[in-house]
Structures are given as C-alpha cells and as structure tokens.
Amino acid sequence: MSSDINLLEIRDFLTELAYEVGKLITSNTGKTTFDDKANAVDLVTETDAAVERLVADRTKARYPEFDFLGEESYVPGVSKLTDKPTFVVDPIDGTTNFIHSFPFSCTSLGFTINREPVVGVIYNPFLDWLYTGVKGHGAYLNKTQKLPLRKPPVGSKLTIQNALIGIEWGTQRSGNNYQVKTETFKKLAAEQGGFAHGFRSLGSAAMNISAVAAGQLDAYWEGGCYAWDVCAGWVILSEAGGRIVGGNPGQWEPAVDERIYLAVRGGDGSDEFIEGFWDSIEGKLDY
Numbered sequence: 001m002s003s004d005i006n007l008l009e010i011r012d013f014l015t016e017l018a019y020e021v022g023k024l025i026t027s028n029t030g031k032t033t034f035d036d037k038a039n040a041v042d043l044v045t046e047t048d049a050a051v052e053r054l055v056a057d058r059t060k061a062r063y064p065e066f067d068f069l070g071e072e073s074y075v076p077g078v079s080k081l082t083d084k085p086t087f088v089v090d091p092i093d094g095t096t097n098f099i100h101s102f103p104f105s106c107t108s109l110g111f112t113i114n115r116e117p118v119v120g121v122i123y124n125p126f127l128d129w130l131y132t133g134v135k136g137h138g139a140y141l142n143k144t145q146k147l148p149l150r151k152p153p154v155g156s157k158l159t160i161q162n163a164l165i166g167i168e169w170g171t172q173r174s175g176n177n178y179q180v181k182t183e184t185f186k187k188l189a190a191e192q193g194g195f196a197h198g199f200r201s202l203g204s205a206a207m208n209i210s211a212v213a214a215g216q217l218d219a220y221w222e223g224g225c226y227a228w229d230v231c232a233g234w235v236i237l238s239e240a241g242g243r244i245v246g247g248n249p250g251q252w253e254p255a256v257d258e259r260i261y262l263a264v265r266g267g268d269g270s271d272e273f274i275e276g277f278w279d280s281i282e283g284k285l286d287y
C-alpha cells in the first residue's frame, strides 16, 4: 500500500545518494568526452550513464519493489511511467553545463506514486545546493532554509512586466517549436509586449524550477524536457507554494510526463499571470 511508504525516509535515502553522485559529477566535469543524441546540441557523456547506473543499483537494492525511470536507460515507446511507486531520475540535469564546467548542473532524483511527484531531491555539487521537498512536509535549501527564500514585496502582484522568467532554447533549433519559442521570447521581452524584467537560462530544468521554488525566478517556461527533468522540482516547487501548469494555453493540471510546462512561484496574481503568459505564446508547442 502506497500509504505505508515512508516518504521522509526516501528523501533521506535520496539525499545521501545525491551527495555520493555529486562527487562523481564534480570529479569528471569538463574532462569527459561527449556524444550527440538527437543532434549536435543534445549531448550525453559517460558520466551521465555511470551516475544513472549507480542510482539505479542503489535504489533497486534498497527498494526492489519500486520501479525506476531514468533518462539514460529510457527506451522510447517502451519505458513508461506507471501508477507504481517509481524513482524518476535525471542523473545529470544540465549536461551541456557539465561538459563546459558551467556550475549549474545537478542530479535530479524524484519519486512518484500514482504518477504524482511526492519526493524531490536536487543537488548541485558545484555550488553545494541541496533542494529537497516531500509532499506535505515543505521544501528546503540545504535542509534548513525553508523555501521560498525570497518573499515578494508586500502588496505586490505577480505580473509579466515585473517578472524574471526562466527560459531555455532546448535542443530543437528549427521547425515549429523553435519558431514558437523564439517568437514568444520576443513578445515577452518587447516594450510593446510583456516588457518583462528579464530572462535567465540556467541550462537545467531542475535548476530553473529550484530557482522558482526559491522565489528567485518568478516563472520558467519550457517545452521538450521530460518527466525526469521536472519530477523532483515539481514537488519542491509545490511545497514552496508554487505550481506547474501546462506550457500551452489552458492546461491547468498537466501530467508529469507532459513535456510542456510553465512553472510559477506562489503569490498574488499567479492565476492572472498564467493566463497572461498563455496569451503571449505565439502558437502551440508540440512534443
């Protein structure tokens, strides 16, 4: 029975595992060769695979009855997220950052029950930032700093104009999705458009979502990432008072493997912000 599962124990187990794989990540950054996946900007390294093997072995040994879904062992059309308790893992989120030694890659270790993210552990070993969240138990940075860290000014409302927004170019650099993204970026930035305060691309979905959970980004919009990119961040953001809605208009309750997301911090005006953001999207993302 899923109600018998000790989520806090799973958080602690995944935290120790994150610290362990963090050493593997920092000791190999910038040193390892890389291969292309979908194209010349969709990259993977042997360290990604080694970290995933370690996480898979440890989780299987400790929780043999639970399923595992990982980026590097995923088989399109075969690997599926089910209702079973499942570890949903991105061994290194921000692989391009890892290859370039840009210190915004992390390991993202999530856990779902009935496809709902209920435990999240994200660890950036370069900056020693550990984000954790457990359903019903809050979200924290480095175990003690409750999220969000930044509280918006009293009386302020979340609007596109006063927002700092996480965006990513992703790996598709032509076609409809690239067109929708780039035209939407322009619309959100333009003085006659959203005139947003600014945009940040951390190069990692998990790091972007963690920044929204911390209140340091107001939102993050991306299409094309997968359940393993967002699962851990999903519960961390929810426990920090934010939420993830669909990255195309009208999807208020997306599935974790929906692949098109808009993450928004908590606070006054978030519904209007979401609807205004959706109105700014120039077309429809399709993944």
Ligand code: LIP
Pocket (backbone or CB within 6 Å): 043, 071, 090, 092, 093, 094, 095, 096, 168, 169, 170, 171, 203, 204, 205, 206, 222, 225, 229
């Ligand atoms: C990355 C995502 C990021 C996306 C990148 C890449 P990876 O995951 O976290 O949001 O823009 O294209 O997919 O491949 O580094 O694990």
